[in-house]
Amino acid sequence: xxxxxxxxxxxxxxxxxxxxxxxxxxxxxxxxxxxxxxxxxxxxxxxxxxxxxxxxxxxxxxxxxxxxxxxxxxxxxxxxxxxxxxxxxxxxxxxxxxxxxxxxxxxxxxxxxxxxxxxxxxxxxxxxxxxxxxxxxxxxxxxxxxxxxxxxxxxxxxxxxxxxxxxxxxxxxxxxxxxxxxxxxxxxxxxxxxxxxxxxxxxxxxxxxxxxxxxxxxxxxxxxxxxxxxxxxxxxxxxxxxxxxxxxxxxxxxxxxxxxxxxxxxxxxxxxxxxxxxxxxxxxxxxxxxxxxxxxxxxxxxxxxxxxxxxxxxxxx
Amino acid sequence: xxxxxxxxxxxxxxxxxxxxxxxxxxxxxxxxxxxxxxxxxxxxxxxxxxxxxxxxxxxxxxxxxxxxxxxxxxxxxxxxxxxxxxxxxxxxxxxxxxxxxxxxxxxxxxxxxxxxxxxxxxxxxxxxxxxxxxxxxxxxxxxxxxxxxxxxxxxxxxxxxxxxxxxxxxxxxxxxxxxxxxxxxxxxxxxxxxxxxxxxxxxxxxxxxxxxxxxxxxxxxxxxxxxxxxxxxxxxxxxxxxxxxxxxx
Numbered sequence: 235x236x237x238x239x240x241x242x243x244x245x246x247x248x249x250x251x252x253x254x255x256x257x258x259x260x261x262x263x264x265x266x267x268x269x270x271x272x273x274x275x276x277x278x279x280x281x282x283x284x285x286x287x288x289x290x291x292x293x294x295x296x297x298x299x300x301x302x303x304x305x306x307x308x309x310x311x312x313x314x315x316x317x318x319x320x321x322x323x324x325x326x327x328x329x330x331x332x333x334x335x336x337x338x339x340x341x342x343x344x345x346x347x348x349x350x351x352x353x354x355x356x357x358x359x360x361x362x363x364x365x366x367x368x369x370x371x372x373x374x375x376x377x378x379x380x381x382x383x384x385x386x387x388x389x390x391x392x393x394x395x396x397x398x399x400x401x402x403x404x405x406x407x408x409x410x411x412x413x414x415x416x417x418x419x420x421x422x423x424x425x426x427x428x429x430x431x432x433x434x435x436x437x438x439x440x441x442x443x444x445x446x447x448x449x450x451x452x453x454x455x456x457x458x459x460x461x462x463x464x465x466x467x468x469x470x471x472x473x474x475x476x477x478x479x480x481x482x483x484x485x486x487x488x489x490x491x492x493x494x495x496x497x498x499x500x501x502x503x504x505x506x507x508x509x510x511x512x513x514x515x516x517x518x519x520x521x522x523x524x525x526x527x528x529x530x531x532x533x534x535x536x537x538x539x540x541x542x543x544x545x546x547x548x549x550x551x
Numbered sequence: 552x553x554x555x556x557x558x559x560x561x562x563x564x565x566x567x568x569x570x571x572x573x574x575x576x577x578x579x580x581x582x583x584x585x586x587x588x589x590x591x592x593x594x595x596x597x598x599x600x601x602x603x604x605x606x607x608x609x610x611x612x613x614x615x616x617x618x619x620x621x622x623x624x625x626x627x628x629x630x631x632x633x634x635x636x637x638x639x640x641x642x643x644x645x646x647x648x649x650x651x652x653x654x655x656x657x658x659x660x661x662x663x664x665x666x667x668x669x670x671x672x673x674x675x676x677x678x679x680x681x682x683x684x685x686x687x688x689x690x691x692x693x694x695x696x697x698x699x700x701x702x703x704x705x706x707x708x709x710x711x712x713x714x715x716x717x718x719x720x721x722x723x724x725x726x727x728x729x730x731x732x733x734x735x736x737x738x739x740x741x742x743x744x745x746x747x748x749x750x751x752x753x754x755x756x757x758x759x760x761x762x763x764x765x766x767x768x769x770x771x772x773x774x775x776x777x778x779x780x781x782x783x784x785x786x787x788x789x790x791x792x793x794x795x796x797x798x799x800x
Binding site: 264303304305308325326327328330331332333334335336337338339341342343344345346347360361362363364365366367368369370371372373374396407409410411412413414415416417418426430454472473474478479481487497498504508509510516521522523524525526527528529530535538539542543546 | 564566567568570577598644645646647649671672673674675676677678679680681682684685687688690692701705708709710711712713714715716717718719720723724728729730752758764765766767768769770771772773774777778779780781782783787789790793794797799800
C-alpha cells in the first residue's frame with residue numbers, strides 16, 4: 235500500500251496546501267509518493283523532494299501542463315495509479331476540479347474534503363456545510379480522497395531528500411484550451427492561511443465603508459474577509475468571501491464586523507480559534523459562535539478599536 | 552444546440568438541519584425541500600441561452616425519489632421544455648449519478664450539460680467532473696461566466712487565486728457557480744403551463760447501471776459545539792480581553 239499525492243504548484247513553487255495534503259497522506263500510509271505535473275517546474279519539484287513524509291517524487295513535464303488543465307492532468311495520474319492504494323490532493327479548486335475526473339475513470343467513489351483520517355479506509359468529512367459530520371468507509375480497492383487543508387497541519391518543508399524520477403507525459407487533450415488567469419495580487423497575508431482575519435458583512439452598508447475593515451486589517455496584519463451578502467451587494471470582490479461557497483478559514487483570530495452569521499458564513503469560519511463579533515443586533519446568530527461579542531454600532535466601534543490598538547502600541551513602545 | 556440540465560432535490564438552504572438520534576443520517580421527513588441552489592443557476596443559464604436564440608431545447612433531468620418530480624417541474628416552470636426523472640431509492644453516490652447521466656446523454660445527445668458545481672447536502676463536488684471523464688468531454692467547472700463563440704464556449708471559472716478563462720469545444724460539461732447569474736422566479740402562469748409539459752419517468756434499473764453504494768456511512772454526528780462566549784460592554788474591554796485573556800493581539 236502506498237499513497238500518491240498530487241502536488242499543487244505554480245511551476246515555480248509549491249502551493250502551501252500541498253504541505254497539508256502531505257501530512258494527511260502520511261496519516262494513511264508511510265509510503266508517500268508525490269507527483270508534480272507542470273512545465274519548467276524543476277524548482278517546485280525540488281521543493282517537493284524536501285518535504286517531510288515524501289519518499290519519492292515523480293516529475294512529469296510538458297508545455298501542455300503549464301496551466302493545470304484537469305483534462306491533461308488526469309491521464310498522467312491514471313498511468314501511475316496501478317501502483318497506489320490511495321490518490322490524494324487538497325480539496326481546493328485545483329483538487330476539486332481534478333480528482334473526480336480521475337476517480338470516475340478508475341471507477342472509484344471519491345471521498346471529498348475529509349477533515350480526519352480514522353483508518354486508511356475510514357474518514358471523517360463535513361456534510362451540509364459543516365452542520366453535520368459523517369464517518370464514511372470506502373469499499374473501493376483504490377481510494378480517491380481530497381482533504382480539507384485547514385484540518386491538517388502543514389508538514390516540514392525541509393529535511394526530506396526524496397529522489398526525483400521523471401515520468402513520460404501523456405497526450406494533450408485538444409478540446410480544452412487555457413485562455414488566461416487573473417490572479418488577485420495583494421501584499422496582505424492570504425485569506426486561507428492568515429493568522430488574523432477581519433471580515434465585513436452587509437452591515438458595512440457600502441464598498442466605501444469597507445475602508446474601516448481595511449484599516450483594522452492593516453493594524454492587525456490581517457487578511458480581509460467578507461460575507462456572501464457583502465460580496466453580492468458589490469461591496470468587495472468575491473475572492474474575499476468566507477463561507478460554504480467561499481473560503482474556509484481557521485485563523486487564530488477572526489473578527490466579524492457587521493456580519494449577522496448566516497449558516498453558510500458560519501460554515502467557513504466557526505473553527506477559528508478566537509472569534510470576535512461586532513454587531514448592533516444583539517440577537518444576530520454570529521454571537522452564538524463568538525468568544526467575545528460586542529453589541530455596538532460598528533461605525534463607532536471600529537474607529538474606537540483602532541484607537542485602542544494604537545494606544546496599545548504606544549504602551550508597548 | 553440542445554442543453555441538458557441536471558437538477559437535484561435537497562433540503563432547502565434556509566433549513567437548520569438536524570442529525571437523527573440514532574446517528575444514521577440527517578432528518579429529512581417533513582423538512583422543506585428545494586432545488587440545489589447552484590442547479591437553479593444552471594437552469595437559468597440554459598434558459599437564457601435559449602432565449603438568446605442560441606439553443607433550441609432545454610431538457611431538465613433529475614435523479615432521485617418520486618418526489619424529485621417537483622424539482623423537475625420547477626425547472627419546467629422557469630423555462631425548460633421537458634423533463635426526465637430517473638427514479639432511485641436511497642443514497643445515490645455521485646459516481647452512480649454520473650453513470651446514470653451518461654446513459655441519458657447517450658439517449659438525448661445534448662451539446663451541453665449544465666449542473667450546479669456542488670450539492671449543498673453531501674457537498675461532494677464530483678458529478679460534473681465524473682460525467683466529463685466518463686464521456687471524455689471537456690469540463691468547465693465553477694463557471695461564473697459563459698460565452699458562446701463560433702460553436703465554442705468561453706468560460707470564466709472561479710478558482711482560489713482569482714479567475715481563470717478557458718475555451719472548450721462542444722459537446723461539453725459546465726458546472727455552475729452561484730455567481731453565474733440571478734435565477735428568476737417562476738411566474739404563476741408559467742407554473743400553470745409547466746404542469747402541461749411532459750416529464751418522462753424512468754427507473755434507474757432500466758438503464759443497466761450498477762448504482763449500489765461503494766461508501767458505507769458509518770455514522771453522522773453534530774459538529775462539536777463551541778463553548779459559549781461572553782458579551783463585552785465596550786471596545787476597551789474587548790481589546791483588554793484579546794490581549795490579556797485570549798492573547799491573540
